[in-house]
Amino acid sequence: MKAFFEMGGYAFHVWTSYGIALVVLVANLIAPALQRRRLLADIARKLRRSRRQR
Amino acid sequence: MGIVRFIHQTGSPQYFYRIAGLWIPWLGGLTAILILAGTIGGLVFAPPDYQQGESYRIIFIHVPSAWMSMFVYMVMAVAGLLGLVWRVKMAEVLAVSSAPIGASFTFLALVTGSLWGKPMWGAWWVWDARLTSELILLFLYLGVIALYSAIEDKRVAARAVAILALVGVVNIPIIHYSVEWWNTLHQPATITKLDKPSIHASMLIPLLIMALGFKLFFATTVLMRARCEVLDRERNSRWVQSLVEPQSE
Numbered sequence: 001m002k003a004f005f006e007m008g009g010y011a012f013h014v015w016t017s018y019g020i021a022l023v024v025l026v027a028n029l030i031a032p033a034l035q036r037r038r039l040l041a042d043i044a045r046k047l048r049r050s051r052r053q054r
Numbered sequence: 055m056g057i058v059r060f061i062h063q064t065g066s067p068q069y070f071y072r073i074a075g076l077w078i079p080w081l082g083g084l085t086a087i088l089i090l091a092g093t094i095g096g097l098v099f100a101p102p103d104y105q106q107g108e109s110y111r112i113i114f115i116h117v118p119s120a121w122m123s124m125f126v127y128m129v130m131a132v133a134g135l136l137g138l139v140w141r142v143k144m145a146e147v148l149a150v151s152s153a154p155i156g157a158s159f160t161f162l163a164l165v166t167g168s169l170w171g172k173p174m175w176g177a178w179w180v181w182d183a184r185l186t187s188e189l190i191l192l193f194l195y196l197g198v199i200a201l202y203s204a205i206e207d208k209r210v211a212a213r214a215v216a217i218l219a220l221v222g223v224v225n226i227p228i229i230h231y232s233v234e235w236w237n238t239l240h241q242p243a244t245i246t247k248l249d250k251p252s253i254h255a256s257m258l259i260p261l262l263i264m265a266l267g268f269k270l271f272f273a274t275t276v277l278m279r280a281r282c283e284v285l286d287r288e289r290n291s292r293w294v295q296s297l298v299e300p301q302s303e
Contacts, residue, residue, distance in 0.1 A: 004098075008108035013173055017112045017166040018093070021119070024158050025089075025271060029082075031154075032278035039285045044298040046289075 065144050067284045068293045074277040081274040088267030095260030103257075112170040113257075117244065118265040120163040123191055124226055126156035126272055130198070131223045134216030144280075146212035147287070149219065150202050151279035155272055157195035164188060175239055183232035184240040187225055194222040208287055 007014045096114030103110040130152040137146035167185065168178045179185065198215050205211035233242045244261075245251045251258050288294045 007111070008102060010107065010109035010111075010173055013109055013169045014097075014111050017115050017169045018097075020165055021115045021162055024162050028155060028158055028271075028275045029278070032275060032282050035282045036278070036285065039282055039289075040298055043285070043289050043294060047295055047299060 065142055067143060067147075067288050068291075070144055070147075071281055071284050074281050078274055078277050078281075081270055081277070085267055085270040085274050088263055088270060092260050092264030092267050095263060096257075100257045100260055101254075106174060109170065109173050112166050113244070114260055114264050116163060116166040116170060117261060118268040119159045119166060120188070121265060122268050122272060123156060123160040123163050123188065124229060125269070126152050126159060127191065127194070127219075127222070127226060129272075129276075130156060131216075131219045134212075134219045137212055138216040138220075143287075144284075146209070146216070147280045147283045148276065150198075150212055150215060151276050151283055152272075153195055153198045153202070153215075154279065155275050157192060157199065159268070159272075160188065160192040160195055164192065171239075180239050182238040182240060183236040184229065184238050187229040187232050190225055191222075191229060194218070194225060197222075 005011060005015075092114060096111055100111070100114075102108050130149050133145045133149035133152065136142045137149055164185075167188075171180070172178050198218055201218055202211045202215045205214060232238060233240050244253055245258070253261070285294060
């Protein structure tokens with residue numbers, strides 16, 4: 001198990017690569033999910049405002 | 055008749071929004087399984103390399119990322135062309151939605167390449183043909199993203215972006231053949247269409263699983279981004295308004 005994490009002396013290079021990949025992939029999932037929620041909220045807010053003004 | 059109807063329907067933003075919403079969870083689930091399987095295969099089951107030891111395991115991130123950086127660019131350019139010539143709205147949306155994902159893959163290819171290059175070549179970076187052309191690819195993606203956000207009218211912006219993307223296509227064969235055309239530090243392709251791959255099946259299988267996983271990751275996230283883009287562009291249409299306030303219908 002210890003040998004697995006040591007990666008034959010390349011632990012830093014291998015694990016940093018996989019770590020950065022994880023961060024980049026997860027960020028690409030979160031960003032559009034948040035943007036969609038924000039957009040829907042924004043559209044709803046503007047719709048309510050335009051109704052009130054009428 | 056079926057195909058004409060299909061293109062017409064998927065070309066409708068409302069239809070696209072609904073269908074993409076149904077596909078995303080399934081594509082996402084399959085993506086997660088493939089990437090997990092590829093990671094375990096690459097880190098646990100694949101044997102160490104006889105020359106590079108354990109450090110070569112970066113290949114399972116690096117090569118699929120690099121492939122995707124070029125694949126996504128071609129998707130973006132072709133979709134841009136469809137939008138430019140035939141004014142297909144959804145092609146415009148697909149093109150602009152591809153850019154941030156392509157930039158992410160390019161960034162990953164560069165960073166993991168650097169992390170692999172340091173122990174193997176003794177340098178984080180060299181101004182070699184392969185590395186430099188890949189860096190230019192990143193700048194092309196960033197240019198597309200910046201140009202799109204700089205122009206207010208989304209349809210005008212999409213046209214400008216498509217032209218930039220099409221001009222940048224010249225860089226793709228340069229990246230691909232750079233290891234053959236110039237003397238470079240970068241090793242030649244491990245897997246080519248014509249020859250037998252130069253790696254053993256125990257390494258090849260996780261690499262291909264990972265590549266498929268990354269491809270489906272792109273499919274999933276490009277649909278997610280395209281849905282946002284459609285919502286933004288169609289915010290004044292009836293179907294979007296009934297989406298946020300179903301009771302008002």
